[in-house]
Amino acid sequence: MKYLILLPVIALALLFNSCSSKDEAKEMSSISKSSVEKVTAKLIKKYGDQSKVRIEKGVSQVAMFWTEKDGSSSDFEKYCEDNFVAKNEDLDLLFKKLQSNFEVLYGHYNKITLDLNRALHLDGDPIIAIDEQFGAYSPFAHLVEDFFNNKIAFNVLLNFPHYSLKEKTELGEKWSRKEWAFARVGDIFTSRVPAEISQNISDALTKAGTYIAEYNIFAGNLVDEKNATYFPKDMKLLTHWNLRDEIKSQYANADGLVRQKMIYQVMNRIIDQTIPSVVINSDKFQWDPFANKVFDNGKEVRASAEPNNRYKTLLSCFNAQRQADSYSPIYPTYIDRKFEEEFEIPIDKIEALFTELVSSGTAKKVGDLIKSRLGRDLQPWDIWYDGFKARSSMNQDLLTEQTQKKFPNPAAFQSDISTMLKNVGFDNEKSNFIASKIDVDPARGSGHAWGADMKSENAHLRTRIGKAGMNYKGYNIAVHEMGHNVEQTITLQYMDNWFMRGVPNTAFTETWAFIFQSRDLMLLGHKNNDENVKYMKALDNFWSAYEIMGVALLDQSVWKWLYEHKNATDDQLKKQVIRMAKEVWNKYYAPVFGVKDQSILAIYSHMIENPLYLSAYPLGHLIEYQIEQKLDGKNLADEMVRMLTQGKMIPEIWMKGAVGDGISVKASINAAEEALKYVK
Numbered sequence: 001m002k003y004l005i006l007l008p009v010i011a012l013a014l015l016f017n018s019c020s021s022k023d024e025a026k027e028m029s030s031i032s033k034s035s036v037e038k039v040t041a042k043l044i045k046k047y048g049d050q051s052k053v054r055i056e057k058g059v060s061q062v063a064m065f066w067t068e069k070d071g072s073s074s075d076f077e078k079y080c081e082d083n084f085v086a087k088n089e090d091l092d093l094l095f096k097k098l099q100s101n102f103e104v105l106y107g108h109y110n111k112i113t114l115d116l117n118r119a120l121h122l123d124g125d126p127i128i129a130i131d132e133q134f135g136a137y138s139p140f141a142h143l144v145e146d147f148f149n150n151k152i153a154f155n156v157l158l159n160f161p162h163y164s165l166k167e168k169t170e171l172g173e174k175w176s177r178k179e180w181a182f183a184r185v186g187d188i189f190t191s192r193v194p195a196e197i198s199q200n201i202s203d204a205l206t207k208a209g210t211y212i213a214e215y216n217i218f219a220g221n222l223v224d225e226k227n228a229t230y231f232p233k234d235m236k237l238l239t240h241w242n243l244r245d246e247i248k249s250q251y252a253n254a255d256g257l258v259r260q261k262m263i264y265q266v267m268n269r270i271i272d273q274t275i276p277s278v279v280i281n282s283d284k285f286q287w288d289p290f291a292n293k294v295f296d297n298g299k300e301v302r303a304s305a306e307p308n309n310r311y312k313t314l315l316s317c318f319n320a321q322r323q324a325d326s327y328s329p330i331y332p333t334y335i336d337r338k339f340e341e342e343f344e345i346p347i348d349k350i351e352a353l354f355t356e357l358v359s360s361g362t363a364k365k366v367g368d369l370i371k372s373r374l375g376r377d378l379q380p381w382d383i384w385y386d387g388f389k390a391r392s393s394m395n396q397d398l399l400t401e402q403t404q405k406k407f408p409n410p411a412a413f414q415s416d417i418s419t420m421l422k423n424v425g426f427d428n429e430k431s432n433f434i435a436s437k438i439d440v441d442p443a444r445g446s447g448h449a450w451g452a453d454m455k456s457e458n459a460h461l462r463t464r465i466g467k468a469g470m471n472y473k474g475y476n477i478a479v480h481e482m483g484h485n486v487e488q489t490i491t492l493q494y495m496d497n498w499f500m501r502g503v504p505n506t507a508f509t510e511t512w513a514f515i516f517q518s519r520d521l522m523l524l525g526h527k528n529n530d531e532n533v534k535y536m537k538a539l540d541n542f543w544s545a546y547e548i549m550g551v552a553l554l555d556q557s558v559w560k561w562l563y564e565h566k567n568a569t570d571d572q573l574k575k576q577v578i579r580m581a582k583e584v585w586n587k588y589y590a591p592v593f594g595v596k597d598q599s600i601l602a603i604y605s606h607m608i609e610n611p612l613y614l615s616a617y618p619l620g621h622l623i624e625y626q627i628e629q630k631l632d633g634k635n636l637a638d639e640m641v642r643m644l645t646q647g648k649m650i651p652e653i654w655m656k657g658a659v660g661d662g663i664s665v666k667a668s669i670n671a672a673e674e675a676l677k678y679v680k
């Protein structure tokens, strides 16, 4: 389920971001060390030692981004002297102005984007070309450039300097709310990437997205050595999602194993690029993926392999991101920007967490349970085992009858939100207020949630309701999106200051959406979901965390390798990705599966079109279990408001405030261990 929201601080960082070495970064600045020292000493002399830290940080950060076109060294020195704000009450006043103006800017930018996309997102007139053009237009694109040019960015850096993740981790627990908010102001301008380079990055990502979006396999054209076909003639499977889901769905078929094996072989050929070009996105030929032979109506034809396009695409994303490195002196690599700046969890910490879970004894135990449930040895594609499906004791048809009657249209859903919120423990006042800040709109697609970014605006819940009314499946998805909207509303409307709005990162928003989704029956007014559902869900989540953590570890290794081999060719990259995929497999999966040297972890499309995003999924799983454990026996609404009004702290400190402990794999492992006692 797609979660759409503009988190402007992060969005800016993403848009205007890049990666390179610290030495290159220094070249952007036209200010010498002696000039920095001179003005720093002058300001300390003038304002005293109590302002020393702010002066040193502020002046050096202004210097990092100051270029010749901003003025000479003496202009720089004069700028710092004229604009440094020393007195507390003056700084508070400056903060107040920045807060109200940035809320105006981001709030309206968000609203413009939301409104310009109405034609694309909402049910209505047919989409024409101009709708796509308006939808693609970004009112954000020149903000950073403009704000360095008019020197507002320098004022922000000078007076509210940026604190690194390490500093936030060390100092943040003792910071007041005001100090946290000041630090968040300092997160706005961390790079100064020219618009042209931002455009190149955006182009490379768009091309990668298109490469994946047009990578379909026509399953009905897959044949075995006897020329037999196994899939419906018109079945078109997008890599890797539909291929994987087809493997999942075949668990329900008595003779599904042969089909799973065939799809798995297709995946291997995509990874090692031995796949014939002519079978990608085309149903012209038949293809035996085992012998790797292509046929035209039974007659073999010569076909050449895909020429490493998968790895060329990844390389071009890497090279585009790298161009901007020298304009990001604070986070000089894409890896830094993703983990230190966006997720705000160091890559080493994530690696340690994931490694702890994938190498745990629990993985072996769950693997053994799957083996006995399947009645056969594990196959590598059983990383996608789909048999822990939580089946509620409630009849789905009866539920659909109920939801269709209850929600004939979006307005009916809208008017029931406050009642649903009361059903999970919100008091009258909060239920009514939160419900009043959510608009339900008829979606063109499957739906999404889009939050507001200024208090005067509402969050939007987009949902698709058929003519017969909302079916149970649609209702379940709408509840997921509503979880996002409730989180978005609490973290904007109940926040003590605007710069602290939101949650630490996207994994946290997904967590709350899933917490709501799993209480869908409760929201409808039924009693709590049953125990069996809870145990199956624990095993299902553990197994999918185990699977995707390996994929995320591989994604991380690939980017580390790329930064160590900046001139790598596509062929070298391919070989290394396969080598590293096998390495991760042999370490953490071979002991459970009893099969070595598999490269399947390299199949994920995210690795190509959304690099380094994959780690967010398993983080979400972990956080969800820790929060669920804390919610046990408590009022969900009170706990939700308590945790969320912490706002955008860094994840580690937010979690300590929320559940009393930093991010950990223990809750997830414990829940799976508990479930293992009951599920056979």
Ligand SMILES: [Zn+2]
Pocket: 001, 002, 003, 480, 484, 510, 513
């Ligand atoms: Zn979501």
